[in-house]
Amino acid sequence: MNGKQLKAALVLTLALACTKAMATENGLQSYPLGVNTVLDGILPTPGTTQLYNYTTFYSASRFAGSEGGSVVPGFKTQVFVDSPRVLHTWGPTLGPLTFTSGLVVPVIHANISAAGASDSRWGLGDMVVHALTIGFSNPSHYLFSAFAFDFALPTGSFSADRMANTGLHSYAFMPNLSVTYFPFEKVEVSATAGYEINSPNHETGYHSGNVAFLDWVAGYAVTSRLQLGVQGYALKQTTDDTLNGAVFDGGFRGRVYAIGPQIRFDITKYSGVVFKWQHEFGAENRPQGDRVWLEFTFPIGG
Numbered sequence: 027m028n029g030k031q032l033k034a035a036l037v038l039t040l041a042l043a044c045t046k047a048m049a050t051e052n053g054l055q056s057y058p059l060g061v062n063t064v065l066d067g068i069l070p071t072p073g074t075t076q077l078y079n080y081t082t083f084y085s086a087s088r089f090a091g092s093e094g095g096s097v098v099p100g101f102k103t104q105v106f107v108d109s110p111r112v113l114h115t116w117g118p119t120l121g122p123l124t125f126t127s128g129l130v131v132p133v134i135h136a137n138i139s140a141a142g143a144s145d146s147r148w149g150l151g152d153m154v155v156h157a158l159t160i161g162f163s164n165p166s167h168y169l170f171s172a173f174a175f176d177f178a179l180p181t182g183s184f185s186a187d188r189m190a191n192t193g194l195h196s197y198a199f200m201p202n203l204s205v206t207y208f209p210f211e212k213v214e215v216s217a218t219a220g221y222e223i224n225s226p227n228h229e230t231g232y233h234s235g236n237v238a239f240l241d242w243v244a245g246y247a248v249t250s251r252l253q254l255g256v257q258g259y260a261l262k263q264t265t266d267d268t269l270n271g272a273v274f275d276g277g278f279r280g281r282v283y284a285i286g287p288q289i290r291f292d293i294t295k296y297s298g299v300v301f302k303w304q305h306e307f308g309a310e311n312r313p314q315g316d317r318v319w320l321e322f323t324f325p326i327g328g
Contacts, residue, residue, distance in 0.1 A: 055198075055222055055234075055237050055239070055261065055280075056152060056154070056178035056194065056196075056198035056200060056222060056224070057176075057178075057198075057200050057202075057220065057222050057237075057239050058080070058109070058130070058132075058154070059239060059241070059259050059261055059282075060082075060241060060258075060259045060284060060304050060317055060319070061080055061082075061241065061319075061321075062204060062216075062218035062241040063216065063241055063242065063243040063255075063257035063258075063259075063288060063300075063302060064216070064243065064288075064290060064300050064321065065170075065206050065214070065216060066172070066204035066205065066206050066216040066217060066218045066241070066243075067161075067163075067169075067170035067171045067172050067204045067205045067206035067207075067216060068163075068170045068172075068206050069113065069115055069124060069126045069159060069161040069170075069172055070113050070114065070115040070126065070325070071115060071124075072115050072116065072117050072118075072119055072124055073115065073116075073117040074114070074115060074325055074327065075112060075113070075114040075115075075325065075326050075327035076112070076113050076114075076296070076323060076324070076325050076326065077110065077111070077112055077323060077324060077325075077326045078110075078111040078112075078113070078321065078322075078323045079108070079109070079110050079111070079321065079322055079323070080107075080108070080109045080111065080319065080321050081106075081107070081108045081109075081319065081320045081321070082106075082107050082109075082317055082318065082319045082320075083104070083105070083106050083107075083317070083318050084103070084104070084105045084107075084315060084316070084317045085103070085104050085105075085315050085316055086101075086102070086103050086306075086313035086314055086315025086316075087101065087102050087315065088101060088313070088314055088315075089101045089140075089312070089313050089314075090309035090310055090311065090312060090313070090314050091310070091311065092275075092276065092278075092279075092310055092311055093310070094308070094309065094310055098140050098141070099140070099141055100139060100140055100141055100142060101139070101140045101141075101313075102138070102139045102140070103136070103137065103138045103139075103313060103315075104136075104137045104138075105134065105135070105136045105137070106134070106135045106136075107132050107133070107134050107135075107151065108132070108133050109130050109131065109132040109133070109151075110130070110131055111128060111129070111130040111131075112128050112129055112326070113126050113127070113128035113156065113159075114126065114127055114128060114327075115161070122162055122163065122164075122165075123160055123161065123162055124160070124161040124162075125158060125159070125160060125161070126156065126158075126159040126160075126161060126172070127156055127157065127158060127159070128155075128156035128159070129153065129154070129155055129156065130153060130154040130155075130156075131150070131151075131153050132150070132151035132152070132153070132154075132182075133148075133149070133150060133151065134147075134148070134149060134150075134151045134182070134192045135147070135148050136190045136191075136192065137190070138189050138190050140189075143189060144189070145188060145189035145190040146190055147183070147188070147190040147191070147192055148192075149182060149183045149192035149193075150181055150182055150183070150192060150193075151181070151182045151192050151193060152178050152179060152180055152181055152182045152193045152194055153178070153179050153181045154176055154177070154178050154179075154200075155176065155177045155178075155179060156174055156175075156176055157175045157176070157177060158174070158175050159172050159173065159174040159175070160172065160173045160174075168207065168208040168209075169205075169206070169207050169208075170205070170206040170207075171203065171204065171205045171206075172203070172204045173201075173202075173203050173204075174200075174201065174202050174203075174204070174220075175199075175201055176199075176200040176201070176202065176220075177197065177198065177199055177200070178194075178197060178198040178200065179197065180193055180194060180195050180196055180197060181193060182194065182195075184227075184229065185229075186229050186230050194227065195227045195228075195229050195230075196224055196225045196226065196227045196234065197224070197225040198222050198223065198224050198225070199222070199223045200220055200221070200222045200223075201220055201221060202218055202219065202220025202221075202239075203218070203219055203220065204216070204217070204218040205217055205218075211247075212246055212247040213244075213245070213246055213247075214243070214244070214245040214246075214247075214253065214255070215242075215243070215244050215245075216242065216243050216245075217240060217241065217242040217243075218239075218240070218241045218242075219238075219239070219240045220238070220239055221236065221237070221238050221239075221264075222236060222237045222238075222239065223236050224236060230269075231269055231270040232267065232268070232269050232274070233267065233268045233269075234267055235263045235264065235265040235266050235267045235268075235277065235278075235279060236263070236264050236265045237261055237262065237263045237264065237280065238261070238262050238263075238264055239259065239260070239261045239262075240259060240260045240261075241257075241258075241259045242257060242258060242259070243255050243256070243257035243288060244256050244257070245257075245288065245290065250292075251291055251292045251293075252289075252290070252291055252292075253288075253289070253290040253291075253292075254287070254288070254289060254290075255287070255288040255289075255290065256285065256286075256287060256288065257285070257286065257287075257288045257302060257304070258283065258284045258285035258286060258304060259282075259283070259284050259304065260282070260283045260284075261280065261281065261282050261283075262280075262281050263277075263279040263280045263281065263311075264279075265277075265279075266278070266279065267279070278311050279310070279311060280309075280310060280311040280312040281308065281309065281310040281311070281312075282306050282307075282308060282309040282310075282312055282314065283306065283307055283308045283309075284304040284305060284306045284307070284317070285304065285305060285307075286302060286303040286304040286305050287302065287303060288300065288301070288302035289301045289302070293324075294324075296323075296324065296325045297322075297323060297324035297325070298322065298323060299320070299321065299322040300319070300320070300321040300322070301319065301320055301321075302318075302319045302321075303316065303317070303318050303319075304316065304317040304318075304319070
């Protein structure tokens with residue numbers, strides 16, 4: 027397979043373009059871009075376990091090239107992902123610090139078409155392990171933070187001969203810092219910033235470059251239970267993609283931004299539901315489309 031054929035194959039395997047929901051091979055990354063826009067820095071209280079569920083639908087009808095223009099004729103992808111996530115905060119604390127571990131298990135249905143061909147697939151995605159997250163809150167409880175050591179594992183199905191895959195066939199290390207700040211009683215500002223370091227895909231010889239990412243939200247509590255907000259994300263690739271050790275297509279560095287509205291309704295102090303929409307713009311070397319999310323959480327143990 028020559029370089030042009032491989033690039034076409036990489037583009038066609040975009041089926042994961044919004045999963046867990048993802049490395050820049052195919053314009054994807056393992057970090058679930060856009061997910062952390064709800065009380066990012068707040069973790070379960072010590073000794074408790076919390077279930078979070080993230081359901082998202084992504085649709086894109088263009089793949090942006092290095093200059094931002096559409097470069098894949100007939101490109102279209104639609105991806106449905108449901109990702110249960112469990113976090114447990116351990117009982118022992120160290121002063122104001124808490125310690126949390128967890129797991130994300132995404133299930134994916136992907137449809138993709140390009141250049142007159144199409145493919146679809148159901149399957150398990152690449153799981154994300156929250157090996158250790160260190161939490162902090164100040165005594166007045168208006169500032170919360172969490173520093174996480176996260177890893178993506180190649181548990182999803184992958185074949186270089188398929189258009190649609192549910193895994194990336196590579197590992198990723200994703201350290202990230204989340205902060206939630208309440209400058210006023212009814213105002214929340216939260217963000218998650220991190221960096222993803224990818225391993226090579228040994229089946230294709232492709233090594234995706236590293237990426238920096240940011241999720242953010244600014245919300246206002248209209249009532250004691252209802253919050254309205256504006257949220258979004260940004261991603262920028264910082265190192266080149268390589269193929270068998272050589273820089274691929276000028277580096278094939280990806281970039282994308284997104285913004286949209288968010289509604290959060292708190293059912294109880296520890297449970298709630300969120301609906302949000304994210305519209306992408308400014309994409310380079312990756313798909314550009316829209317994401318819709320439905321998220322909920324509740325405690326499952328104490």
